[in-house]
Amino acid sequence: MNEIDLVRDLLDRPPPPSGAVRSRALTRLEEDMSGGRPRRLAFGPRFRLGLAGLVAAGAAAAVGVATLGDGAPAAPPRPRAVEMDARTVLLAAAQQAEKEPTGRYWRVQTVDGSAYHVGPAEGGYTVLGHSSHTDRWQARSDGDRDVTYVRDLGARPLGPRDEAAWRKAGSPKTFKVVSGGEPSVLSTVPGRTTGAAPASWTPEIVVTPAQKRTRNARWAKICAGPDERAKRLLVFKGGCREVPSDAELRKAAGDPGKLRRVLSPWLELDGVPKERDTSALRLRRAARLLTSEALSPKVRAGVFRLLADEPGVRSIGRVKDPRGREGVALVARGAPAEDGSVDDYRLILEPGTHRILAGVDVVVRPAEADRGMRPGTLHGQRVVLSLGWTNETPRHP
Amino acid sequence: MDQSRPPDGDVAAIVRSRREPEAFAEVFHRHFDEIHGYIARRLGTDAADDLAAETFLAAFRRRDRFDPRRGPVRPWLYGIATNVVGLHRRAERRHYRALASSPAEGPAPGHEEHVTGRVRAGEVGPDLARALARLPAGDRDVLLLVALADLSYEEVAAALDLKKGTVASRLNRARRKLREALGGTNPMLITEESPA
Numbered sequence: 092m093n094e095i096d097l098v099r100d101l102l103d104r105p106p107p108p109s110g111a112v113r114s115r116a117l118t119r120l121e122e123d124m125s126g127g128r129p130r131r132l133a134f135g136p137r138f139r140l141g142l143a144g145l146v147a148a149g150a151a152a153a154v155g156v157a158t159l160g161d162g163a164p165a166a167p168p169r170p171r172a173v174e175m176d177a178r179t180v181l182l183a184a185a186q187q188a189e190k191e192p193t194g195r196y197w198r199v200q201t202v203d204g205s206a207y208h209v210g211p212a213e214g215g216y217t218v219l220g221h222s223s224h225t226d227r228w229q230a231r232s233d234g235d236r237d238v239t240y241v242r243d244l245g246a247r248p249l250g251p252r253d254e255a256a257w258r259k260a261g262s263p264k265t266f267k268v269v270s271g272g273e274p275s276v277l278s279t280v281p282g283r284t285t286g287a288a289p290a291s292w293t294p295e296i297v298v299t300p301a302q303k304r305t306r307n308a309r310w311a312k313i314c315a316g317p318d319e320r321a322k323r324l325l326v327f328k329g330g331c332r333e334v335p336s337d338a339e340l341r342k343a344a345g346d347p348g349k350l351r352r353v354l355s356p357w358l359e360l361d362g363v364p365k366e367r368d369t370s371a372l373r374l375r376r377a378a379r380l381l382t383s384e385a386l387s388p389k390v391r392a393g394v395f396r397l398l399a400d401e402p403g404v405r406s407i408g409r410v411k412d413p414r415g416r417e418g419v420a421l422v423a424r425g426a427p428a429e430d431g432s433v434d435d436y437r438l439i440l441e442p443g444t445h446r447i448l449a450g451v452d453v454v455v456r457p458a459e460a461d462r463g464m465r466p467g468t469l470h471g472q473r474v475v476l477s478l479g480w481t482n483e484t485p486r487h488p
Numbered sequence: 489m490d491q492s493r494p495p496d497g498d499v500a501a502i503v504r505s506r507r508e509p510e511a512f513a514e515v516f517h518r519h520f521d522e523i524h525g526y527i528a529r530r531l532g533t534d535a536a537d538d539l540a541a542e543t544f545l546a547a548f549r550r551r552d553r554f555d556p557r558r559g560p561v562r563p564w565l566y567g568i569a570t571n572v573v574g575l576h577r578r579a580e581r582r583h584y585r586a587l588a589s590s591p592a593e594g595p596a597p598g599h600e601e602h603v604t605g606r607v608r609a610g611e612v613g614p615d616l617a618r619a620l621a622r623l624p625a626g627d628r629d630v631l632l633l634v635a636l637a638d639l640s641y642e643e644v645a646a647a648l649d650l651k652k653g654t655v656a657s658r659l660n661r662a663r664r665k666l667r668e669a670l671g672g673t674n675p676m677l678i679t680e681e682s683p684a
Contacts, residue, residue: 094616094666098635101587101616102529107521108537116524119515123548124509205510216599305538313575367506429503471508 114296118239122383124424175384176408177421178399182222183393184445188381189388194480195235196228197385202474204413207247207268209257209275212463214241216256220246220277223288228485229385233307237298238485243287246277249469269460286357340389346398354393370403371423371436378438380449382478412439412449413472419445432458434470449474498561502554502556512548515561520544522562523569526636529574543569559646566637567647570629581621588617612670619669623662630655631662656666 175183205224209215222244229237246266248254257263266277275285282290343349377394380386386387386394398404403423410420418439425434433455439448452470454461464470498515505512523543528536547568555563573580620628632645641659645652 094663094670095631095635097612098617098620098631098666101613101620102632102636104525105528105536108524108533108540112524112537112540113520115537116520116544117513117516119541120512120548120580121510124505124512294509302538424599429506444547471510 102147106434111294114293115298117298175406175419177404178350178420180406180421180440180445181395181399181404183398185392185439187445189392189393191388191391192389192480193231194225194482195232196224196230196481196483196485198481198483198485199382200224200226201382202244202414202476203472204244205463205471206461206469207246208268208461208463209268210260210463214256215463216253216260217249217464217468218246218253218257218268218277219249219469220266220268220284221287222246224476226487229384231385231480233303234300236300236485237303239296240292240294240487241288241296242487243281243284243290245250245279245281245290246284247279249287290443295485297404316362319481326486340387340393344389344393347397350397351391351400354397356391367426369423369426370401371425373401373451374398374404374421374423374438375436378447378473381471382447382450382475407437410437410439413451413469413474414449416448417442418448423453427456428458430458430460432456432461447475493633494629499556502551502561503556503589505548505551508549511553515547515565516544519565523565524567526569526632529636530577530580530583530632532586535576535579539572540569546572559643562639563633563639563643563647566639566643567631568650571634571646574625574629577625583666584617584621587616588621615669615671616666619666622669623665627658627662627665630658631666634659647668 177187202222204219206217207220224242225423226240227237228239248257264279266279268275268277277286280290283286284402294324327460339353340350343353377398380394381391398421401423402417404421405423407420407422409417412418419442420437422435422437425436427433434452436457437449437453439451440447441444449472451472454464454466454468454470456466457464457468459471498518501511501514505515517521520540524540527539527543531539543565547565550568554561558564565635623631629648630644630650633639633647637646641652641655644650644655644659650658
């Protein structure tokens with residue numbers, strides 16, 4: 092036995108991390124990954140949960156996504172004479188966001204999902220998988236707990252046309268798809284897909300005030316220190332830069348350059364190469380901030396105002412969101428991916444209130460693995476069921 | 489540095505995650521337990537719960553800098569985990585000192601167990617743990633990537649951004665110091681010099 096073996100023995104392999112530890116880690120990663128964009132991939136033991144009724148009522152849900160989901164050719168934008176342009180919509184959204192009341196928790200309920208093609212390019216069909224319902228309560232104060240609940244919704248054919256093809260194929264309960272370049276199997280039964288959240292709500296996934304204190308202390312120490320590498324490595328949400336105060340934002344509100352400077356830590360895309368740093372990515376990133384982060388009304392308004400100056404964001408007028416709700420869509424074209432595929436990113440707002448209804452990816456040019464997907468097919472979704480500040484006590488629906 | 493090597497599933501997931509961030513979840517699912525174990529062995533389980541999560545956040549943030557030509561994903565993750573551990577050097581030394589002062593766990597091995605020549609670290613544990621705490625951080629990183637992560641010299645070099653020769657010399661130095669701490673020429677310590 093040599094000293095390397097002795098070291099192995101001494102530093103005994105611990106038992107694998109508990110489900111709660113994994114869940115917490117994945118929840119944190121997910122928040123970072125989601126960047127406001129719909130999930131496209133297996134999030135394993137994860138905890139985004141799905142609107143139950145939504146999925147269970149397969150038919151209703153399918154109808155809901157029909158406008159985006161059934162692989163019909165992309166509907167051409169239907170701007171009406173009275174449609175507002177993107178800038179007008181976003182400035183109106185900023186005004187409304189600024190007026191929203193705050194509360195103890197920022198609560199967001201979302202239903203995520205990614206589309207996968209099943210079978211041959213011709214004659215196959217598209218399913219929505221890795222779809223889960225998440226109910227996330229972020230405390231405004233570090234003295235309160237953050238709580239998340241997640242539930243898997245199971246996979247299902249995306250639209251009516253897909254459902255017909257699925258029935259014709261014998262209504263299989265599992266789907267062989269390519270996910271992240273690897274073969275993967277989705278199950279229609281909630282909780283059965285590998286890595287999915289359970290079919291019923293997870294127990295509370297909690298970040299305690301003590302954990303927040305530890306984290307904040309560690310970050311503060313790193314930020315005060317000289318180690319730039321550590322700052323980049325460990326401190327998120329804009330590195331060690333301060334979150335802008337409401338006062339700063341108020342001062343910057345009318346000055347796009349200034350606003351960009353104070354908000355840039357929040358919108359910066361660390362390490363993104365120039366060619367992919369597009370309006371689509373910034374729209375996605377902004378959508379993430381506007382949904383996933385507990386931000387003050389002033390900051391949210393500021394983010395909307397920044398978007399108003401994004402040259403690549405267009406309004407395409409009225410659309411239906413994946414649940415079938417009427418919305419106004421802002422769209423930006425994504426950069427071609429390594430595999431040559433191109434998606435549009437759409438942020439769908441509720442007419443009148445300008446609240447966020449959904450962020451969706453729509454196929455412009457499919458990747459090889461998705462070659463059965465036609466342009467216009469929904470590629471991924473994050474549907475927002477509800478969001479806003481609340482004084483209620485965390486609980487799932 | 490072979491550019492024609494087909495990407496493994498991990499690499500595909502990372503490449504895909506640049507456009508579809510959620511694809512990174514696959515990397516998490518494949519490696520989280522292992523990385524958590526590595527950090528737990530160096531810092532204890534409580535710290536690992538948090539720092540393993542931070543390792544994956546850091547990896548996600550740096551995914552655009554992952555270069556498939558420099559090797560597979562696993563050593564890359566170990567490199568990041570090692571950097572994260574490196575931000576907690578004092579806690580790491582405390583962890584080893586705590587190991588040194590706690591009695592070996594489990595029943596003491598009977599004589600028959602020595603037949604194979606294996607010696608439980610428990611018998612030399614306190615000395616070994618103290619020696620680990622005293623190793624220069626860079627040497628310890630190399631040693632533990634070899635011992636705990638089973639990385640090859642090339643992989644350690646890629647993980648820590650070192651030259652292969654540096655890896656070899658750090659490893660030799662670390663092993664020598666441990667041997668010395670354990671009584672130098674202890675005949676029980678058969679030190680094959682093959683790369684771990």
